[in-house]
Amino acid sequence: MDITVVGGGLAGLTAAIAGAEKGANVTLLEAHRTLGGRARATEPPYVANEGPHVLYGDGAPYRWLAGRGLLPPRLRLPARALAGVRFRHRGRLGAPPVGLLRAAARRGLRAPHDRDFGSWGRERFGAETTGTIASMMGVALFDADPSRLSAEFVWDRFLRVTTPAWPSARYMVGGWTPLVEWMAARARERGVRIATGARVDSLDSLPAGPVIVATSLAAARSLLGDDSLEWESGHTLMVDLGLRRGRDPFIVFDGDECGFLERYTEVDRTLAPEGEELVQAQVPVRAGESRAECAERLERLLDLSLPRWRDRVTWRRDQVARGRTGALDLPGRTWRDRPAVDRGDGVYLAGDSVAAPGLLGEVAFTSAVAAADAATSRSGVGAS
Structure with missing residues (x-):
């Protein structure tokens, strides 16, 4: 047939x-x-994903892929990279807030699908921690307001991202x-x-x-x-940067504005020329927000995360992803x-x-x- x-x-x-x-x-x-x-x-020389x-x-x-021998050479996250993970909270970079860590430890908690995450979370974790969790999930949702989504949808993904076996992400060379x-x-x-x-x-x-x-x-x-x-799907602004090497974090989870930043060359040096880094950052677009306004917010995240990044740029690409970052429930x-x-x-x-x-x-x-x-x-x- x-x-x-x-x-x-x-x-x-x-x-x-x-x-x-x-x-x-x-x-x-x-x-x-x-x-x-x-x-x-x-x-090459800057190998950035389209999304x-x-x-x-x-x-x-x-x-499924592994069982068929379909996985090309790949890299696990090196232990040194964990020291480069940062969390944006109240406008500053640092360690994850204690409330978020406590929430992540509640592995047996289940959330309903018929309530929004914001109202359900506030009853269990308080308003600040719930908002921080929702914003952190910009890494997987690409939405400017995850609190409006199904509690089950957001919570299950939060547990997956923060699993004790983290990081389970695999990077294809x-x-x-x-x-x-x-x-x-x-x-x-x-x-x-x-x-x-x-x-x-x-x-x-x-x-x-x-x-x-x-x-x-x-x-x-x-x-x-x-x-x-x-x-429903995400709507986000992404920027890929080639940067001359500096003292940059590996990952920044944005607990304030649902953004995310990752320096991929921490794991795979083949993605940029020798002596340079490849970084991708994203900030979800808010309702009624212009591209220029969103870009300004994204650059504030870059300013906070990447010292003197403007002076180190060797390559840049901006793109808007709408309706192509997966389903939102x-x-x-x-x-x-x-x-x-x-x-x-x-x-x-x-x-x-x-x-x-x-x-x-x-x-x-x-x-x-x-x-x-x-x-x-x-x-x-x-x-x-």
């Missing part, structure tokens, strides 16, 4: 591999000239491009036909058989003509309420805003495997 995958990002590549493993004849169509989707990175991506070693997608290349190579080994520069404007132009739409939700909405494909909603994987009539969705569990990009992997399983099951294709 033929299956067509539309989109060659991490979700599309995962769906293609999973479908081919079940014995399907898979064709993958990618509109851009290169694969990777939001896992694309800039060309924020984290691969957690304690998640199911990591195990050379950024995300090697992972994309390894996945593309495996797909081709499995017989997947990959065509880049192949834009799909209508499903009617595709061969008969199941179709897995592994694009952004906005692109899927347009392609399928389905206005119900909407979901409002009170009364869970991942099960997001747009379903199975759209009927042999059409399936995969991506980071689809009805599948996981943190950040894990949703794309999980939904892609589910889409491939459903498509092959519908087609009567057996496991290979």
Whole structure:
């Protein structure tokens, strides 16, 4: 049975591999000239991701990739890096507030999905600690007001980020491009036909058989003509910086304004030229805020975190990410309420805003495997 995958990002590549493993004849169509989707990175000497991506070693997608030998060389966080973790609180950099540490120790506490995090948290931790937790979660939510989101959604991600096994994040040597290349190579080994520069404007132009739409939700909405494909997502301003080496922190969690900063070259020196650093910082855009106003707030975070950074800049890139940082669940909603994987009539969705569990990009992997399983099951294709 033929299956067509539309989109060659991490979700599309995962769906293609999973479908081919079940014995399907898979064709993958990618509109851009290169694969990777939001896992694309800039060309050397400054290798910056097109957006924020984290691969957690304690998640199911990591195990799925590892079980297939699809993980390229990767690095764990070195012990020395922990000394470079800072927390912005009340306008100053320092150690995490005691209230936040106490909250993180309550591993058995469960939050309801039908209440907002702000009101639920204030009853348990007080207003200041709740606000600090919500702002810290800018690292995973990219939203200017996480207190308005589902308590379960925010709290579960807070527990994941602060797990005692932290840091479980894994860094691919050379950024995300090697992972994309390894996945593309495996797909081709499995017989997947990959065509880049192949834009799909209508499903009617595709061969008969199941179709897995592994694009952004906005692109899927347009392609399928389905206005119900909407979901809350982040809106953030990001800046990538090449800097001459200085005395910079490794990570800054922003407990005041939901921002985040990470110096990736602390772990992977291949991302910038010798003697330089690669830093990515982000601050979520507030409702009604102009780009200039948001940029001013972001630069205040840089001023606080990176000594004399303006004098050390060797490269800079600014980008706004809207609707491409994963799903956000409002009170009364869970991942099960997001747009379903199975759209009927042999059409399936995969991506980071689809009805599948996981943190950040894990949703794309999980939904892609589910889409491939459903498509092959519908087609009567057996496991290979």
